Amino acid sequence: MTPRTIIEKIWSRHRILSDGDRDLLFVDRHYVHEGSHHAFDKIAQMGRALRRPDATFGVADHYVPVHQKSPGKGANADILRMIEQLAQNASSHGFLAFGPKDKRQGIVHVTMPELGLTLPGMIVVCGDSHTATHGALGAFAFGIGASEVAHVLATQTLWQAPPAMMKLVVEGKLGRHITAKDLALHIICMIGTGGATGHTIEYAGSAISALDIEERMTLCNMTIEMGARSGIIAPDDKTLRWLEGRPYAPDRPDWDAALAGWRALASDPGAHFHREVVIDGSEVAPMVTWGTSPQDVMPVTDCVPATAEACEARAYMGLMDGQRIEGLSIDQAFIGSCTNGRLSDLAAAAAVLAGREVRVPLLISPGSQKVRAQAEETGIADILRSAGAIFADSGCSLCVGMNGDRVPSGARCASSTNRNFRGRQGPGSRTHLMSPAMVAAAAVKGVIVDVRNLDTATVEVVK
Amino acid sequence: MTPFTTVEGQAIRLIENNIDTDQLIPARFMSRPRKNGYGDLLFYDLRRDAGGTFRPDFPINQHSGKEPFLIVGENFGCGSSREAAVYVLQDAGFRAIIATSFADIFRNNALKNGLLPVELSKTDYEALCAAHDAYPERSMQIKLHEQCVTLGTDSWAFTIAETSRQMLLTGMDEISYTLTHIDKITDFEIRYGAATPWGHGSGLGASDSVG
Numbered sequence: 001m002t003p004r005t006i007i008e009k010i011w012s013r014h015r016i017l018s019d020g021d022r023d024l025l026f027v028d029r030h031y032v033h034e035g036s037h038h039a040f041d042k043i044a045q046m047g048r049a050l051r052r053p054d055a056t057f058g059v060a061d062h063y064v065p066v067h068q069k070s071p072g073k074g075a076n077a078d079i080l081r082m083i084e085q086l087a088q089n090a091s092s093h094g095f096l097a098f099g100p101k102d103k104r105q106g107i108v109h110v111t112m113p114e115l116g117l118t119l120p121g122m123i124v125v126c127g128d129s130h131t132a133t134h135g136a137l138g139a140f141a142f143g144i145g146a147s148e149v150a151h152v153l154a155t156q157t158l159w160q161a162p163p164a165m166m167k168l169v170v171e172g173k174l175g176r177h178i179t180a181k182d183l184a185l186h187i188i189c190m191i192g193t194g195g196a197t198g199h200t201i202e203y204a205g206s207a208i209s210a211l212d213i214e215e216r217m218t219l220c221n222m223t224i225e226m227g228a229r230s231g232i233i234a235p236d237d238k239t240l241r242w243l244e245g246r247p248y249a250p251d252r253p254d255w256d257a258a259l260a261g262w263r264a265l266a267s268d269p270g271a272h273f274h275r276e277v278v279i280d281g282s283e284v285a286p287m288v289t290w291g292t293s294p295q296d297v298m299p300v301t302d303c304v305p306a307t308a309e310a311c312e313a314r315a316y317m318g319l320m321d322g323q324r325i326e327g328l329s330i331d332q333a334f335i336g337s338c339t340n341g342r343l344s345d346l347a348a349a350a351a352v353l354a355g356r357e358v359r360v361p362l363l364i365s366p367g368s369q370k371v372r373a374q375a376e377e378t379g380i381a382d383i384l385r386s387a388g389a390i391f392a393d394s395g396c397s398l399c400v401g402m403n404g405d406r407v408p409s410g411a412r413c414a415s416s417t418n419r420n421f422r423g424r425q426g427p428g429s430r431t432h433l434m435s436p437a438m439v440a441a442a443a444v445k446g447v448i449v450d451v452r453n454l455d456t457a458t459v460e461v462v463k
Numbered sequence: 464m465t466p467f468t469t470v471e472g473q474a475i476r477l478i479e480n481n482i483d484t485d486q487l488i489p490a491r492f493m494s495r496p497r498k499n500g501y502g503d504l505l506f507y508d509l510r511r512d513a514g515g516t517f518r519p520d521f522p523i524n525q526h527s528g529k530e531p532f533l534i535v536g537e538n539f540g541c542g543s544s545r546e547a548a549v550y551v552l553q554d555a556g557f558r559a560i561i562a563t564s565f566a567d568i569f570r571n572n573a574l575k576n577g578l579l580p581v582e583l584s585k586t587d588y589e590a591l592c593a594a595h596d597a598y599p600e601r602s603m604q605i606k607l608h609e610q611c612v613t614l615g616t617d618s619w620a621f622t623i624a625e626t627s628r629q630m631l632l633t634g635m636d637e638i639s640y641t642l643t644h645i646d647k648i649t650d651f652e653i654r655y656g657a658a659t660p661w662g663h664g665s666g667l668g669a670s671d672s673v674g
């Protein structure tokens with residue numbers, strides 16, 4: 001048989017029929033959130049029913065207010081209506097949705113994998129571009145628009161043309177304090193935000209095997225920022241250990257039956273990739289964005305580019321050409337999002353914050369209620385609070401500024417999120433993307449610093 | 464969906480590359496129902512200065528709502544999957560966007576809504592831009608049957624996947640089309656469900672009461 005990639009294998013297991021240039025694929029998991037209202041309106045207008053309530057799962061994340069001390073802070077009627085609308089759609093169509101008070105609530109790309117809903121070999125879609133995250137578990141996962149969401153609601157299928165495949169091999173060892181976030185930003189720095197357009201990226205190599213599952217999620221999450229719609233990592237023993245026993249993961253004997261299929265997913269030797277990129281993991285430094293696109297990024301030790309092209313982004317960010325990014329003062333900091341809101345991210349921040357105090361406001365929104373509870377149990381939350389950070393509830397919060405949380409115009413925010421687009425954190429906001437440890441270090445010093453120069457505590461996380 | 468066959472009119476040009484969906488429509492406006500219209504939200508923050516007045520130098524501010532075409536740079540529509548990025552363009556009166564490349568999800572969203580993404584080769588794109596810059600007022604034509612853009616005596620070809628083209632030409636709704644295959648979908652679901660019983664329905668590992 002011709003050697004096949006992991007995507008080709010998943011594809012052929014899900015192909016219902018072909019109509020020429022595209023195939024109709026069955027969808028295993030369809031995740032919806034408050035923003036899916038356009039699609040529900042669309043099927044309502046057409047008088048169509050939800051085909052598979054058992055394969056549809058909802059969660060409130062984008063609009064959820066996260067400040068428990070003053071619940072509803074920033075939550076206007078519009079925001080509350082968005083959350084209510086999801087609950088209404090869930091009850092009228094009969095699917096499960098996790099509202100703000102549910103223990104299973106969290107950011108869709110954090111909580112669904114945590115619940116064991118995303119499994120290897122599945123096709124997972126959601127009306128959100130960071131659906132690529134779920135590829136870390138060996139699922140073919142991608143974001144779709146509202147028309148496609150409506151299509152999945154009504155048919156549980158999607159028309160797709162096979163993507164071109166890119167193999168991205170990372171060899172070598174990541175250095176001390178170098179995280180999957182730095183690796184992702186390093187790759188974007190090399191290939192650009194359009195570098196993988198039209199491709200699905202399969203990550204491989206020794207540095208990828210060495211990543212734990214949460215780090216793999218960070219990397220797959222940022223794949224969309226390389227222009228690819230989807231990123232995937234073949235399931236290995238780590239994946240299976242991580243999944244076993246999760247609430248919705250199969251129990252024995254189903255588990256054993258599932259395993260056989262999952263182990264056969266890895267790309268065959270000699271499978272065809274349209275492009276191959278090799279990266280040396282040992283060269284990755286702590287990365288910081290300086291501009292208004294994730295590709296406006298550089299090692300923390302570098303200076304803001306003096307090129308004419310960079311002029312507009314520099315002006316928006318209030319930076320001078322050739323200026324060092326290290327030492328740049330910040331006004332506030334944020335740790336959270338589907339990129340870096342997991343327990344290991346909070347632990348990395350705690351390792352920096354232990355015994356220190358923040359100089360600028362640091363908001364921490366855990367990726368899910370479960371992450372929040374685990375941070376409380378392990379004492380991580382206490383470390384964060386003792387350092388003066390605000391340890392809030394779970395939601396997208398400052399990643400996108402839809403829940404009422406905003407970075408004021410002109411203010412500079414060190415952020416563990418994924419997009420530094422103009423105005424993303426609020427009109428006029430200036431975002432610098434970096435890893436959670438780097439954000440914590442910046443919050444402690446009040447300026448952007450190289451976390452490698454700080455002594456850090458050891459914070460144990462049981463994974 | 465309004466069918467797209469031949470559309471004629473003027474074009475507006477935006478020189479920037481990598482225009483992301485947060486520029487097309489800031490996230491804070493997306494709770495608005497579609498029926499209320501999205502046209503006024505297009506490039507909301509870029510169009511206005513800090514005080515909220517329209518910046519006269521921003522090309523879209525010279526847009527009368529009658530120009531059906533927008534010429535942009537490369538990697539247009541990158542960023543989030545929000546379909547509202549298509550709604551704003553459509554509701555502002557645009558029928559086609561011309562670029563050297565589009566972000567994947569944006570292209571898909573555009574096609575599903577009848578907004579035509581025209582992708583030209585770099586050389587053709589530059590020739591079109593030069594021709595447009597020379598006579599910005601001149602009307603151009605996009606013919607989907609012939610898959611070409613025409614300006615004066617010049618014409619440039621583009622390609623688009625055949626099924627998408629048929630869908631645009633007829634204005635057919637994709638859900639209805641897919642449901643003509645409902646028997647095959649049902650057969651598949653039965654076979655697939657039997658092979659992976661843990662994945663769906665009552666076979667899911669846990670109940671509603673997960674702690």
Ligand code: SF4
Pocket residue numbers: 061062107108109128130336337338339395396399400418
């Ligand atoms: S955390 Fe940010 S990127 Fe992730 S789903 Fe929420 S808004 Fe989107």
